[in-house]
Amino acid sequence: MTEPILTLSGVSKTYKGGFTALHGVDLSINKGEIFALLGPNGAGKTTLISIVCGIVTPSTGTIRVGGHDALADYKAARSLIGLVPQELSVDMFETVLATVTFSRRLFGRSGHNAYIEQVLRDLSLWDKRDNKIMELSGGMKRRVLIAKALAHEPEILFLDEPTAGVDVALRRDMWKLVHSLRERGTTIILTTHYIEEAEEMADRVGVINKGRLLLVDDKTALMQKLGKRELDLTLVDALDAVPAGFEQWQLSLENDGRTLRYVFDATQEDTGIPSLLRALGDRHIAFKDLETSKSSLEDIFVDLVEERA
Numbered sequence: 242m243t244e245p246i247l248t249l250s251g252v253s254k255t256y257k258g259g260f261t262a263l264h265g266v267d268l269s270i271n272k273g274e275i276f277a278l279l280g281p282n283g284a285g286k287t288t289l290i291s292i293v294c295g296i297v298t299p300s301t302g303t304i305r306v307g308g309h310d311a312l313a314d315y316k317a318a319r320s321l322i323g324l325v326p327q328e329l330s331v332d333m334f335e336t337v338l339a340t341v342t343f344s345r346r347l348f349g350r351s352g353h354n355a356y357i358e359q360v361l362r363d364l365s366l367w368d369k370r371d372n373k374i375m376e377l378s379g380g381m382k383r384r385v386l387i388a389k390a391l392a393h394e395p396e397i398l399f400l401d402e403p404t405a406g407v408d409v410a411l412r413r414d415m416w417k418l419v420h421s422l423r424e425r426g427t428t429i430i431l432t433t434h435y436i437e438e439a440e441e442m443a444d445r446v447g448v449i450n451k452g453r454l455l456l457v458d459d460k461t462a463l464m465q466k467l468g469k470r471e472l473d474l475t476l477v478d479a480l481d482a483v484p485a486g487f488e489q490w491q492l493s494l495e496n497d498g499r500t501l502r503y504v505f506d507a508t509q510e511d512t513g514i515p516s517l518l519r520a521l522g523d524r525h526i527a528f529k530d531l532e533t534s535k536s537s538l539e540d541i542f543v544d545l546v547e548e549r550a
Contacts, residue, residue, distance in 0.1 A: 244308060245269040246321075246428050247293065247397060252302030254288055254452075262288040263452045265302070272396070275419065275429040277439035277460075280449040286432040287327065289449070290399050294324045307396060320348050323395035325386050327402045331374050337361070338370035341388045348393035360391050363418055380411045387418070398422060400431040404438065416442060472514060474501040474521075475530040484524060490517050501528070 247270040254263040263285050270276050280286050291297040293304055295315055304311035306318035331340055341361065342352050361367040364384040369377065374385060383403075390398060400419075404412045419429055419442065433439055439446060440460070447457040456463075479498035490513055493502045505512045521528065 246272040246307055248305045250303045253300050255300045266454050272428055273426050274444045275442055276445050277443035278432045278447045284449045285452040290401055294322055295319050321396045323390035323398045325390045325400045325403050329382050333375040336371050336373055337366055337385055341392050344389040345392035350393050360388050364388055380408050397428045402432055469504050471534050472503040473532045474528040477527040477529050
């Protein structure tokens with residue numbers, strides 16, 4: 242079995258004031274996968290990334306990156322990692338080409354070459370290669386950060402809230418780039434508040450809250466296990482309350498009593514829908530339309546965080 246490209250065992254972080262930002266995190270990331278780390282503000286996402294990238298020292302635990310101990314052999318481990326941080330951190334008076342080339346040379350790579358040119362083209366930066374950073378828009382500066390992170394051809398790319406506050410065009414280009422990197426075998430680890438992006442892009446999802454990793458699972462399996470479906474029945478006549486005798490279905494009234502909602506587990510063989518419809522007919526409660534919907538990853542995320550708060 243192939244060794245995971247990134248493994249964390251018992252990683253925690255407690256600051257001098259006594260605040261514990263991470264509690265014994267265990268996590269393995271496979272080569273070439275897209276892993277989404279979800280959590281509210283202050284959950285520990287950035288702390289976790291900063292520890293793996295060597296910016297923050299863990300209080301306990303071990304980290305292995307591509308077989309290298311991230312603490313004992315940090316140079317080799319760090320050379321495999323690219324990081325796109327939340328905040329802009331570039332020399333505003335350098336040109337685009339100079340700052341990306343400098344990032345590449347920091348890792349012992351040769352200077353300007355076809356690879357850098359391709360990265361800048363992928364990010365629509367090639368025609369601005371001689372512009373100083375200060376001359377660029379906010380979205381273009383974000384693209385420069387991505388180019389810097391990719392300059393040394395890392396095997397793991399961390400994207401910390403990469404599309405927060407950026408325009409639609411950059412978000413679209415960003416995900417095109419993620420797909421192309423994944424096809425080359427690059428491992429992508431991202432944090433995001435745009436849960437629909439994780440739902441569309443990720444292979445696996447981790448949920449973190451208050452420094453604790455609540456779960457890690459395949460996205461599809463997670464939605465099958467924890468996702469729910471809803472049946473909304475639009476009633477002919479509005480109801481003031483759910484009638485007696487329907488307790489087994491745990492129904493609720495929505496839309497001022499005009500919609501009867503039934504939440505059920507779609508993975509069960511008996512969903513309870515046929516018996517519900519029969520019971521409504523027996524009680525002469527008529528409906529004129531019905532619609533089903535499934536839980537989104539956002540619904541699952543919110544439920545998990547609230548449940549384990």
